[in-house]
Amino acid sequence: MRENLNVIAAYVIMLGLIILVGFLQSWSIALSILCFCLISAVMTMGANIQWGYAGLINFGIMGYTALGGLAAVLVSVPPVREAWQVGGLNMILCAFLIALMVFSIRFIIKKYNKSNKRNYGIALVIITGLVLLRLISGPAIESIEAVSPATTGFLGGMGLPILFSWIVGAFFAGALAYVIGKIALGLRADYLAIATLLISEIVIAVIKHEDWLSRGVKNVIGLKRPVPYEIDLQTKEWFINLVAKFNQGTLNLITDALAKEQMLKQLVIEGSTVFVKLCFAGLFSIVVVILLIITQKALYSPWGRMMRAIRDNEEAANAMGKNVVKQHLLIFVLGSAIVGIAGAMMVTYDGLFTPGSYRPMRYTFLIWVMVIVGGSGNNFGAILGGFAVWFLWIEAAPIALFLINFFTSGFEETNAFRVHLINSIPYFRYLMMGIGLLLIMRYRPKGILPEKIKHI
């Protein structure tokens, strides 16, 4: 019970901090922090499954996040019919060709023993395949990208509700993880880290530069939303009444009718953004809670015990007849799929897909800081890590400003040193993250909420 108290206290403090931001700064900021905290929590749960349950290092989180985002685009954007007409057939042909290549390579690997001949055969398949792909896709891509490049210039998506993309994103990320896992999971821990980091960089390069698929750095904007738009809300009768009801106290103080109406209008505009963010927060919370229930169940199931056994002593688990390789691959796919969901959620929330913004610092290393700070192997810890680190990441600037002003209060306002420090406030968040990570790793290596195993 005492340990549960720890968890509850930590979460109460966290929520209290977010509410404090609501009072001190604004509710809109507080809610967007909350939304991103929830998204981060989903990402950390994915990373935690891999690292905490199975001890696999995956530094490719950025890649899965971006794939989830791509899924959001491909699911929700309506198809560009003209582009499909000019180049669709060729692109489908290419997809078949890739499938053919994969199958023929598999066939060669299965059929022939390891030999130079086999390697040459595989190389031959790959090279001819690439040349053919180039010949077929080249003109098609050109004509697709020429279809009104300012607005579309890509194949578009399926035109389905964007909520589906959360599932599709998981599948995309899982499929990528399957491929990467097949290639890289045999590697030693830190090799795996580097390999996944580099592969995620390749994924980003593809998304960034294959304009026919994702519009690349031209970005996709104005994605559909699963929640109402602010503009629509502001004209709805029930919403205005709701806002009026909430703010009765303030409105009653104003006697002038015109001023009252003005005030109400202002409140409705503010209220609509808060309402939209609340809807998002609700949706995200549902995902987090569902995932939390599933992961908790998995952790305490025979499967979870097996995973821990594999993590703690691979050889012993192997000797007990557990298929370590297969389980590693499975958990790698599952964890990455969860990260894919988070990626789709994030693009849904932002309403835009910007391949240029995927950077390893923000999408890989920061998530790892969250997992380690929160407590690897403990789902509650991982979620808390997501909340706490994201909160600090956003609120680092105000905190740094306060600290700088406090410590340099002896200097004049125009002191060059002070001005320089204040200008570089955005970078203090890196410092805080680094020092936070180092302190946690040194003095609480198991994280804020350490893993605890119930023994039955």
Add this chain to the structure above:
Amino acid sequence: MILKLEGHFWVGNMDIINAIVLLLNYIFVPALSYGSQLALGAIFVSLIYGILRFAYFTAGDLMSFGTMFTILFTWYFQSLGISLGIFPTALLAIPFAIIITTFYVLLKDKLVFSYYRTKKSPPVQLAMVSIGTMFVTQAIVRIIIGPFDRRFFDGEKFILKANEFKEMTGLNEGLTIKSTQVTTLLVTIIVVSILFWFLNKTKTGKSMRAYSDNEDLALLSGIDPKKVVMITWVIAAILATVGGALYGLDKSFKPFTYFNNMLPIFAAAIVGGIGNPFGAFLGGYVIAFSEILVTYAYRKFFIYLLPESIEPDGLLQLLSTDYKFAVSFSILVVVLLFRPSGIFKGKVL
């Protein structure tokens, strides 16, 4: 008559020579200098991996740290009016920057890494810790000098200009050699030869290699681990500063680019066989050359070589330059698949 013949001979082979000069200008010279810069980074990553036994994720940012101080000292010398004439002032600043970077890495080792080393933590944990120091180093660099693009090159920019070369030889293609490229090459040769002399011939270097091969055996034979670790860090600081400063001179200094350079550096170190400094040195060139070879458009090259009737239409580019990084990483993946210990056999992992 003789003159005419000579002229004819010259014209007939002109195309081949032009084609070769073209490749020299756009592939060989840039790849050689970029490869040297990567190689310097890869060597110290490889050394740290071999001796301290973890993947040092701060590599790129340590280079930017060293470069930052090189720039600060360069500015200081410039304000004093000191310069090296045709050579960049930065060359004078590098030794001072090395001293500060050395202090920084040794301080970091004392405060952070030594604790985990004495506890014999698994390498993964040390790698995580190095991510922590990566964040801190990045913050320090950005707070001190800012995230912006900075150029600190001065002195003579070109050793050989395209026009001069054309006039000299009468060829259509020019060959440009920037002084930074020559500096990079010269400095790399000097630094790397001293390093390999040190590792192979001196007692300390040999003890370092012994420690890398088998820690327990090395300790038994009386090698002082503290000294080995300290010298590794000093070498890392030297290589990071020199490599970073050379890269900055050749291109420009931007903290974010340096962080990104960590990736090809790791690729080079692994391709060369991580833990094997000489392999890492060659790995740097493998990565640089393959990046440029694969993304270069060969159209003009074939126009020179082939008769007019079968001149190519397309750019003849294997991959667009956008995939520059992707190329080196794909090589890495292939190497990992077929030869996990690297092309030049590193530590058996």
